[in-house]
Amino acid sequence: MLARLKAIFLSVWPVLVCLILAGPWLIPALAHFSGIGHRWVDIMAQFTAPALIGALVATVLVAFLKRPPLMIVALVGLMVCVIAVLPQAEPARGAPDRSAPVLTVYSANLNAENGDVESISASIRDADPDIIILVELGSEAFNARDRILADYPYQQASDRVVGPGHRGSVVIASRYPLSPVDMPRDQLSALHARAETPLGALHLVGVHMTRPWPFQYQWGQIIQADLLAGRLEGVTDPILVAGDFNTVSSARIGRQIKAQTGLTPAGAWPGTWPTELPSWLGIGIDHQWRSDELVFLSRRIGKRTGSDHYPIVTRVTLARSQPSR
Template identity: 25%
Template sequence: MSDKITNNLMKMENLAIGTTILLLNLLALFVAIAIILGLFGTKFWIFEVLDHPRLQYSLILAIALIVGGIYRQKWSFLFGVPFALNLVAILPLFFHPNLPVSSNSIPLTIFHANLDRHNLEYARAIEYVSSQKADLIFLQEVTPTWLNKLKSDLTNYKLHTVLPLDNSLGVAMLVPISAAPNIEIVASQILYMPAYSPRPMIEVIVRREGKEIAILSTSTARGTNSKGASEFQKIEFDEIAKWSVNQQEGQKRAVIAIGDLNSTPWSGRFRQFAVDSNLINSQLGFGLQTSWPAKLPSLFRIAIDHCLHSKSLRTVDREIGSNIGSDHLPLLVKLL
């Protein structure tokens, strides 16, 4: 009787293992297809969306390859092809670009944070912002309520350029109460790119060591097709790229673009934007640095908060900050 029970338990265990392996292989097959389709993200918005969770794809494929090796499923090693394609996209983030080192000894420090209009942890977020040691702070999703909280509770920084809105598009720029003597704000303004866009951006021109830098704090549309959002994101990328090239070639300024771009660094659209704007992704050399959604562990997030800069600048430090109650984690970048 006990032998029969043991045999039945073994059958159930084998069935469970077989079912698990089958489901894992089906998931890995879906991931492999998604990786291939993601390569054509510039052609169709769904393929663009599929191009973003490459880190998660790599984890699934790695597990499938390990399990396939353990159970000697030779065909499962075909998953090595999409896994390798993923590595080609991800690994460059761990290598610094070969850029000239500036003679400036003091870096320009910029802090970016999406406050999240639904975030009610005002004290936590404002305390964290106030604790930063940055030359410029850019905030997104600034509502009238957030603005009132910033006015009453903010320390060490003061409001400079602000446009609060009841939706998720409000923006603000903060500067230190005691500003660094080597940095001068020449001008700042609210821009819309394109002109008919409902999404405000902050442009600020700073002078450092006698040279001007044009900085753009921006948040672009999500790459979904709700009301043509994906196409509008592409238009925004194109407009920002034109602005960047004009600043570099026409105005002879260095350029920094920072904000929530709702796109990952391996996205075809993002990579094309970097080329068109003649900018370098500051994330290169600093690894994955995922920022959204903030509540998930690092390996389950994606990197959509970015800083890009012209080739005359170099990123000397870059880090993702702590959870401030928002769905995004903050970004701190130091550039020379």
């Protein structure tokens, strides 16, 4: 009897080990594929990128079991995780107009508690952007913005909000003239400006959405995404929206923004949060979105600012053909 149990254990334990190693990483991937917007499913769908890294490590470990059928199972799980990440890592790129100028756009959540003005300034200098969109400026960064943005003569800033529990100010800075666009006071922390650039008139919006459920009430992000779409109604110029959306672009809120605004995000890998981890292990919750008249030529992670978010640096140009909206 003991010999039989031992034989069963020896035949089963590699399967159990394979399932323990590879199985959990499928949960975020399946949450993504489900398309279900329920808060429990949506919160799991935020972690498809870390799940891919976990599935890759699991596949390597399963290889040490030297069981070809189990290796196939692990590889299938890995492929499922890869496919789940692709919509946020490689969204539609568009066809660029190679004769059009190129702008560099820098966006970052600076963290309201971050007073490292030197690191913020160094990060911006390193990127050498034409347009800067910053969210969650605390008192120290807000007060030092003339120093941080010394090379940018055109600036717009939202009302200074630095009290405990607030998300801070939003600032847009540019090498090209900016004019403010009226925005209502509502639940969305945002700033809207119109820039006269070598690409023509460009509407710039800096956005900071609330944290998702369970950290905030479940309808918060949904309401704010709806408010963002409302503010962009009637805009016929090219649009670039950037900031901290507290969600990956392929989850519920990202899908809502795409559906309601028609905007397309830049790729969101490597991730932007948290900076305690290397960016390739992080989650892409900070984004830049473009209208169809624009194309992202590239997207990279910028130099650290002292915040718990990595900045994003993109290169933007006009699309080959200008579709009407």
